[in-house]
Amino acid sequence: ETGVTQTPRHLVMGMTNKKSLKCEQHLGHNAMYWYKQSAKKPLELMFVYNFKEQTENNSVPSRFSPECPNSSHLFLHLHTLQPEDSALYLCASSQVGRDSPLHFGNGTRLTVT
Amino acid sequence: DAKTTQPTSMDCAEGRAANLPCNHSTISGNEYVYWYRQIHSQGPQYIIHGLKNNETNEMASLIITEDRKSSTLILPHATLRDTAVYYCIVRVAVRGGGNKLTFGTGTQLKVEL
Numbered sequence: 001e002t003g004v005t006q007t008p009r010h011l012v013m014g015m016t017n018k019k020s021l022k023c024e025q026h027l028g029h030n031a032m033y034w035y036k037q038s039a040k041k042p043l044e045l046m047f048v049y050n051f052k053e054q055t056e057n058n059s060v061p062s063r064f065s066p067e068c069p070n071s072s073h074l075f076l077h078l079h080t081l082q083p084e085d086s087a088l089y090l091c092a093s094s095q096v097g098r099d100s101p102l103h104f105g106n107g108t109r110l111t112v113t
Numbered sequence: 114d115a116k117t118t119q120p121t122s123m124d125c126a127e128g129r130a131a132n133l134p135c136n137h138s139t140i141s142g143n144e145y146v147y148w149y150r151q152i153h154s155q156g157p158q159y160i161i162h163g164l165k166n167n168e169t170n171e172m173a174s175l176i177i178t179e180d181r182k183s184s185t186l187i188l189p190h191a192t193l194r195d196t197a198v199y200y201c202i203v204r205v206a207v208r209g210g211g212n213k214l215t216f217g218t219g220t221q222l223k224v225e226l
Contacts, residue, residue, distance in 0.1 A: 002156065031212070043157070043216040056213065090156050094212050099145050099164070102214055104156030 003027040004105035006091050012111045015081060021108045023074040023091030032074040033092040033102060034066060043090065049074065050096050081112045114144065114215055117201045122221040125195075131188040133220055135201030138182040145204055146177060147214060148186045150197040150222075157200065157216070160186065191224045198222075 004025045013019050025032065034046040048056035049068040063085075065077040074091055088109050092102040118136040125131040137146065147162040161168055161175045163184075168175040174187040188195055200219040204212065 002158075004156075006156075033213070042218055045213055045215070048213060088154075092156075097212075099162060100212055101147060101159045101162055102157075102212060103159060106156045107154075109154070 002103060002105060004091060004093055004103055006089075006105035006108050008108060009106070010109045010111075012113060013078070013081065014113055015083070017081075018077070018079040020078065021076040021089055021091075021110075023076075023105060025072055025074075025091075025093040025103070025105075027093055027103060029093035029095050029100075029103070030071045031094045031096045031100075032068060032071070033094075034074065034076055035090040035092065035104075037088040037090060037107070038084075039087070046076075078110075081110075083112050086110055086112045114204050117203055117217060119199070119201050119217065119220045121218070122223070124223050124225060125188075125191045127192055127224055127226055128190055131191040131195065131222060131224065133186040133188075133199050133201075133222065134183065135185070136183045137201070137203045140181050140203050142181075146175065146184050147202045147204060148173070148175065149200045149202065149214075149216075150195075151200070151219070152194075152197045158197075160199075191222075193224050193226070196222060196224045 032049045035043045037043045047066045067075040088107045090107040092104045094100040094102045148160040149157040151157045163175045177184045198219040
């Protein structure tokens with residue numbers, strides 16, 4: 001149990017589907033993050049939210065749309081994805097502070113067919 | 114953020130100490146050293162972090178050289194469950210902001226009987 005819960009754990013979707021990934025943190029943190037990990041590649045930061053406000057968009061295509069309704073919840077809305085978007089999508093949270101470490105969930109394994 | 118260099122892989126016998134090195138020769142005075150590990154198909158797990166002084170917690174010890182250009186993560190009694198990819202990350206803490214971490218390729222530690 002990491003304190004950061006991601007659902008679903010696995011997702012298969014077609015290129016025309018719309019789906020959403022959900023992340024919830026139970027650690028009282030106020031910053032949340034989306035990372036992408038493609039096969040045999042390092043983790044790539046996608047988005048950062050501090051106090052529900054987006055502070056970082058790492059040149060992510062618009063077919064990925066994040067939403068952060070409050071400090072405990074983070075969503076990633078997906079539409080018109082490509083097969084190369086298949087990856088492990090990881091959510092993390094931290095305190096907004098000088099050296100607060102990130103705490104990660106166990107990710108959603110996404111396969112786009 | 115300073116770049117880090119880690120060996121691609123290491124082996125360790127179960128019950129022995131695992132010493133994982135990290136070189137960060139361009140580190141600046143306000144950059145922290147973080148260590149994470151990732152077991153296959155799970156999210157990265159926070160281990161420990163430090164600025165100047167050596168740090169110890171229930172999982173590991175972090176030894177930072179006096180010039181701060183390198184560090185070593187020590188798992189005192191490695192078990193098979195410590196087999197994972199270990200990431201050393203150097204990061205400037207942003208006051209009032211989230212803590213974006215940039216992951217490299219890490220060290221694959223294999224603990225064997």
